[in-house]
Amino acid sequence: QVLLQESGPGLVKPSETLSLTCDVSDYSISDGYYWGWIRQPPGKGLEWIGSVYHSGRTYYTPSLRGRVTISVDTSKNLFYLNLTSVTAADTAVYYCSREFRYSTSRGNDFWGRGTLVTVSS
Amino acid sequence: EVVLTQSPGTLSLSPGERASLSCRASQDISSNYLAWYQQKPGQAPRLLLYGTSNRATGISDRISGSGSGTDFTLTIDRLEPEDSAVYSCQLYGSSPLWMFGQGTKVEVK
Numbered sequence: 454q455v456l457l458q459e460s461g462p463g464l465v466k467p468s469e470t471l472s473l474t475c476d477v478s479d480y481s482i483s484d485g486y487y488w489g490w491i492r493q494p495p496g497k498g499l500e501w502i503g504s505v506y507h508s509g510r511t512y513y514t515p516s517l518r519g520r521v522t523i524s525v526d527t528s529k530n531l532f533y534l535n536l537t538s539v540t541a542a543d544t545a546v547y548y549c550s551r552e553f554r555y556s557t558s559r560g561n562d563f564w565g566r567g568t569l570v571t572v573s574s
Numbered sequence: 575e576v577v578l579t580q581s582p583g584t585l586s587l588s589p590g591e592r593a594s595l596s597c598r599a600s601q602d603i604s605s606n607y608l609a610w611y612q613q614k615p616g617q618a619p620r621l622l623l624y625g626t627s628n629r630a631t632g633i634s635d636r637i638s639g640s641g642s643g644t645d646f647t648l649t650i651d652r653l654e655p656e657d658s659a660v661y662s663c664q665l666y667g668s669s670p671l672w673m674f675g676q677g678t679k680v681e682v683k
Contacts, residue, residue, distance in 0.1 A: 489672075499619065499662055501672035514670040548618055558625035559666035560609040564618035
């Protein structure tokens with residue numbers, strides 16, 4: 454059982470940077486898989502933000518490219534999300550998750566519990 | 575960009591009935607890359623099916639998936655009250671890399 458736990462400020466001011474950490478337990482990020490961030494605005498559907506491989510290669514959703522950075526620290530078994538210039542539209546529950554990408558299947562098999570980030574002054 | 579459209583928006587059924595949830599893609603997609611999730615209030619999504627029809631670890635055999643091309647279906651047999659949740663389909667594609675449907679809410683009462 455892979456455990457993921459998000460942490461970071463629950464309140465961020467408009468125009469500032471949202472920074473979250475995902476702590477992975479019972480699995481070494483260096484052993485493989487992709488590691489992603491997904492968010493869910495209140496009462497709305499899921500939105501993929503981006504993913505990172507243990508090598509550091511990143512993938513981002515086009516709508517957030519330029520504002521988002523995802524990075525990984527394999528020595529600490531952590532990965533991170535930074536989202537700059539936030540607005541109220543970035544208010545959401547943010548989830549970190551493990552992605553699998555096999556030749557015949559793709560998906561997210563383990564998820565953190567999520568953390569609510571509110572953008573407000 | 576592929577768009578996933580789920581229907582119906584809400585499904586209200588009684589215990590013991592069968593639920594059929596639709597996920598329609600705006601263009602042909604690979605069935606290998608279609609997954610389904612269950613999400614209960616205040617909880618993270620839970621992987622149910624991957625590759626259209628493969629059940630994830632620990633998922634009841636009351637849950638099944640089918641489809642190809644643009645039309646995919648999640649079926650839940652013999653509904654139980656604990657099946658009440660929002661169900662979302664997900665596609666691995668090109669841009670964006672991952673896409674979710676807007677979800678179908680299932681109420682069992």
